[in-house]
Amino acid sequence: MIRDFGRIVQLGMKSLLLHKLRSSLTTAGILFGVASVIAMLAVGEGASQAALEQFRDMGVTNVLVRSVKPEETQQSSSSMWSVLDYGLTYAEADRIERLLPRATVVRVREVQRGVMRGEAFRVTVVVGTEPSFLLASNMKVAEGRWLTDLDMLNQENVCVLGHKLAKLLFPLDNPIDQTILAGTDDRFRVVGVLQGQGRAAGPSGITYDECVFVPMTSSRRRFGDTIRNLSTNRFELTELHEIKVHLAGSDEVENAAMVLREMLLPMHKVRGDTEITVPLELLQQEEASKRRFNLVLAVIASISLLVGGIGIMNVMLATVTERTREIGIRRALGAKKKHIVQQFLVEAGVLSALGGAVGVALGMIVPKVITEVFEEKTVVLPQHVLLAFCISAAVGVVFGLYPAWRAANMDPVEALRHE
Amino acid sequence: MDRSDRPVIAEFVDVHRHYRMGDNVVRALNGVSVQIRKGDYLAIMGRSGSGKSTMLNILGCLDRPTSGAYMVGGRDVARLDDDALSEVRGREIGFIFQSFNLIPQLTVLENLEVPLFYQGRVGPESRRKAEYLADRVGLGKRLEHKPLELSGGQQQRVAIARALMNDPLFLLADEATGNLDSNTEKEILDLFDDLRRDEVTIVIVTHNQKVADRADRTLWLKDGQVERFDVNRPAEVAP
Numbered sequence: 001m002i003r004d005f006g007r008i009v010q011l012g013m014k015s016l017l018l019h020k021l022r023s024s025l026t027t028a029g030i031l032f033g034v035a036s037v038i039a040m041l042a043v044g045e046g047a048s049q050a051a052l053e054q055f056r057d058m059g060v061t062n063v064l065v066r067s068v069k070p071e072e073t074q075q076s077s078s079s080m081w082s083v084l085d086y087g088l089t090y091a092e093a094d095r096i097e098r099l100l101p102r103a104t105v106v107r108v109r110e111v112q113r114g115v116m117r118g119e120a121f122r123v124t125v126v127v128g129t130e131p132s133f134l135l136a137s138n139m140k141v142a143e144g145r146w147l148t149d150l151d152m153l154n155q156e157n158v159c160v161l162g163h164k165l166a167k168l169l170f171p172l173d174n175p176i177d178q179t180i181l182a183g184t185d186d187r188f189r190v191v192g193v194l195q196g197q198g199r200a201a202g203p204s205g206i207t208y209d210e211c212v213f214v215p216m217t218s219s220r221r222r223f224g225d226t227i228r229n230l231s232t233n234r235f236e237l238t239e240l241h242e243i244k245v246h247l248a249g250s251d252e253v254e255n256a257a258m259v260l261r262e263m264l265l266p267m268h269k270v271r272g273d274t275e276i277t278v279p280l281e282l283l284q285q286e287e288a289s290k291r292r293f294n295l296v297l298a299v300i301a302s303i304s305l306l307v308g309g310i311g312i313m314n315v316m317l318a319t320v321t322e323r324t325r326e327i328g329i330r331r332a333l334g335a336k337k338k339h340i341v342q343q344f345l346v347e348a349g350v351l352s353a354l355g356g357a358v359g360v361a362l363g364m365i366v367p368k369v370i371t372e373v374f375e376e377k378t379v380v381l382p383q384h385v386l387l388a389f390c391i392s393a394a395v396g397v398v399f400g401l402y403p404a405w406r407a408a409n410m411d412p413v414e415a416l417r418h419e
Numbered sequence: 420m421d422r423s424d425r426p427v428i429a430e431f432v433d434v435h436r437h438y439r440m441g442d443n444v445v446r447a448l449n450g451v452s453v454q455i456r457k458g459d460y461l462a463i464m465g466r467s468g469s470g471k472s473t474m475l476n477i478l479g480c481l482d483r484p485t486s487g488a489y490m491v492g493g494r495d496v497a498r499l500d501d502d503a504l505s506e507v508r509g510r511e512i513g514f515i516f517q518s519f520n521l522i523p524q525l526t527v528l529e530n531l532e533v534p535l536f537y538q539g540r541v542g543p544e545s546r547r548k549a550e551y552l553a554d555r556v557g558l559g560k561r562l563e564h565k566p567l568e569l570s571g572g573q574q575q576r577v578a579i580a581r582a583l584m585n586d587p588l589f590l591l592a593d594e595a596t597g598n599l600d601s602n603t604e605k606e607i608l609d610l611f612d613d614l615r616r617d618e619v620t621i622v623i624v625t626h627n628q629k630v631a632d633r634a635d636r637t638l639w640l641k642d643g644q645v646e647r648f649d650v651n652r653p654a655e656v657a658p
């Protein structure tokens with residue numbers, strides 16, 4: 001049985017090789033269909049995974065409240081020396097703590113400074129924050145220690161470096177207990193280095209790996225609440241740039257988000273100087289949009305494979321007509337209708353499976369090229385490859401069915417008389 | 420052995436085959452009754468359109484009578500369905516065609532194995548048999564060749580070997596030498612004589628009197644009816 005099938009497949013190949021150009025063109029229809037389906041899925045999957053990871057890095061049990069610099073009006077920008085006052089306040093952080101007693105509230109200030117150590121220099125963000133920051137942003141200490149309550153109390157001039165910044169400032173030696181200079185005259189002693197984190201970033205957009213962390217209290221004392229923005233050269237008064245509200249579980253996120261919106265909206269709605277980000281909601285939206293994307297893709301894929309299938313049907317009909325006499329001979333030599341159906345179905349199947357196989361190979365290369373050229377994350381999932389291949393093989397069988405049926409139902413006498 | 424002692428292997432009983440062409444009916448066969456006995460070497464002759472091919476198609480189970488009975492191996496073929504008919508063709512009949520009808524993309528060996536393939540009998544044994552028969556028709560060294568690499572006479576020998584692969588009840592040949600020159604024709608007819616000595620039953624259709632003369636008997640068809648029988652050789656044949 002298996003051996004017979006092998007023989008039929010072999011025979012199918014031989015017949016296809018009789019018309020190499022025609023067979024390859026037909027195969028190409030399926031090939032490009034399969035390849036494009038796999039590539040599209042890989043791009044979609046990559047984009048969505050990147051988004052999902054980003055939201056996950058923000059912390060799915062966090063609600064992030066951030067200060068947003070309001071659109072400058074004509075009047076406010078008139079004076080270089082007027083202070084732009086916006087965003088979250090210490091009092092609001094305290095109120096959140098009272099409203100959500102089970103949540104951990106992490107205050108964050110971000111001050112842009114040039115950070116220097118010896119020859120090494122880098123403009124980055126000095127993050128003033130509290131010890132609970134580490135837990136809420138899901139980071140770990142690689143070396144030394146993290147900021148403590150005592151540091152907070154004493155307004156210590158200590159700092160913890162992000163992974164990349166530590167590499168940059170201390171390429172060769174151990175940073176612990178060394179001193180760095182932030183701005184022109186603020187010195188901090190390095191007490192720890194964090195593990196690399198990747199994408200997570202504060203409101204400034206600079207990743208935590210490139211930041212330096214100091215106690216909240218020290219940041220206030222050293223830099224004050226009114227800070228000159230290095231890029232616009234204007235003074236801005238912002239007490240807190242971010243409040244991370246860390247919850248015990250993701251089931252508390254929805255309620256907390258509602259409370260925060262209700263609390264902050266009356267104060268900040270007019271100026272629009274705060275925004276609330278709920279990573280969990282974004283995650284869910286992304287998942288929903290991924291499902292929509294996949295549906296659209298499925299439709300496109302079906303159309304492209306339909307086109308390939310029509311190509312196969314066309315060629316198989318031509319083949320059947322051309323080989324009418326062969327069909328007659330086989331029938332005379334004892335082939336039943338089912339044998340003829342089998343033969344032409346296998347031929348159509350081989351045609352499309354061949355296209356499918358090459359299409360799979362191409363479909364796995366194309367995303368690599370896309371990643372290389374466009375620096376776009378792509379992910380080829382094995383189930384997508386399998387799906388595309390199976391569909392292509394099925395297309396061959398489905399569209400081969402009618403031509404095979406036509407072949408089998410020819411009258412043997414007529415078929416033998418065919419020129 | 421007397422002919423009448425040999426068993427009947429195929430029998431037409433008042434066979435009609437009518438084609439409906441619009442309003443009129445073509446009576447391609449119009450009441451033919453014939454017996455074919457084992458070891459017969461029968462030639463069918465007649466003018467063009469007299470019904471020779473129609474008769475051969477029915478004999479070969481490629482076609483069914485409109486009315487009447489056609490008995491092969493004790494069964495009435497007229498009552499069999501398509502699958503059963505295919506089965507009978509595959510097991511009991513060997514076809515030889517005017518235009519050889521080998522399958523071009525297959526080698527000689529593969530062509531020879533086609534009839535057994537459809538009975539699920541391909542294997543080392545079928546290969547040995549193909550080699551033996553190819554040898555017998557003088558093409559033992561051409562097993563791996565494609566049909567188009569052979570001459571017409573050689574192709575027809577392959578076709579004869581193929582017709583013998585399933586040990587058929589009888590061979591059917593429609594103008595088997597029609598596409599061949601007279602020398603090659605003689606070779607093929609010699610091969611038929613050879614087969615007949617091995618008690619292979621042969622039925623040929625021909626326009627050619629010389630070809631018909633090699634057979635034991637000639638059946639003359641006219642307008643779909645048996646006109647007469649000629650006996651070319653004494654009744655007792657075969658050693």
Ligand SMILES: Nc1ncnc2c1ncn2[C@@H]1O[C@H](COP(=O)(O)OP(=O)(O)OP(=O)(O)O)[C@@H](O)[C@H]1O
Pocket residue numbers: 438439440445446447465466467468469470471472473474
């Ligand atoms: N499929 C068909 N449809 C209609 N009429 C047919 C068909 N096949 C054969 N005939 C008619 O049946 C008659 C007998 O045809 P057949 O082919 O048996 O003749 P033949 O003796 O083999 O002729 P030739 O010597 O030319 O081959 C002819 O009149 C032919 O036109």
Ligand SMILES: [Mg+2]
Pocket residue numbers: 471472473
């Ligand atoms: Mg004829």
